[in-house]
Amino acid sequence: MLIRKVSDILSSEITPHSIYLNRRQFMAGAAGLLLPVSAIAALPAAKSPFSSTEKPNSRNDITSYNNYYEFGSGKDEPAIYAGKLKTRPWTVTVDGEVNAARTFDIDSLLKMKLQERIYRLRCVEGWSMVIPWVGFPLAELLKQVQPTSRAKFVAFETALRPGEMPGVARRVLDWPYREGLRIDEAMHPLTILAVGLYGEVLPNQNGAPIRLVVPWKYGFKSIKSITRIHLLEKQPPTSWNMANAREYGFYSNVNPEVDHPRWSQASERRIGEFFKRKTLPFNGYGEQVAALYRGMDLVKNF
């Protein structure tokens, strides 16, 4: 299947320097099958339960309209300022309730078996995008460190570099940016660590060199530029919840029936579209993830 071929090529040593060459190789491969690169989403393989068949937003939309408060709170500011972030050398430490704590070098993570997955990202502010991420399941990283039976939650931390991040001078959030998932959410096959988009390494404004993507939750759960992943028994504190617990809960599953206290979540605007569309429960991933929350009151646990 073509998608497998794509991932094979993508996983062969992606580095910022070789990525362009890989992309050229990939395009050559696709041409051999008489298919333009843009046709991938329409192939049967793209209909896997993990990839949306929706038309992705343009690369320009995805890289110029961002939330990354370490570089300012304006949607245009990450694209302007995030270039300052040095993404090499870079390590991700995975520790806590594990038997084999380890610090991974980013270049070794880029050698994981990468896949292209088209996922929706839905922001709590009411806009959404469809993004062709390149990444690998978080579960594959977590298995390598052997979680203990006490590992009930996973905490994530973004790098904190005041010299490179103009936005952290303002105390909008309690830095470093922190997020968390329950262990079953973290191990779910839809949850990925993304290292690229549109077949290329992640632009800094999208969370280079590695960021989380949890497609059934509001965008703020998808933490960028991760340096630490910590497994623990208790639910970890998270940045937006600490800033305003009334507005941002720990779960933050996309839910058209639970409004944000200051606005409705019943509809959303896809960036690039004029008309709004109805928000889907779990951002349209209910079939895959609703079972994780069976028996839970999702109004209380928003």
Ligand SMILES: Nc1nc2c(c(=O)[nH]1)N[C@H]1C(S)=C(S)[C@@H](COP(=O)(O)O)O[C@H]1N2
């Ligand atoms: N470290 C960090 N991660 C972050 C944010 C942030 O401000 N800092 N913003 C979040 C929010 S609110 C959203 S909607 C998504 C946006 O991802 P994108 O810019 O790649 O579309 O990133 C999330 N991850």
Ligand SMILES: [Mo]
């Ligand atoms: Mo967001």
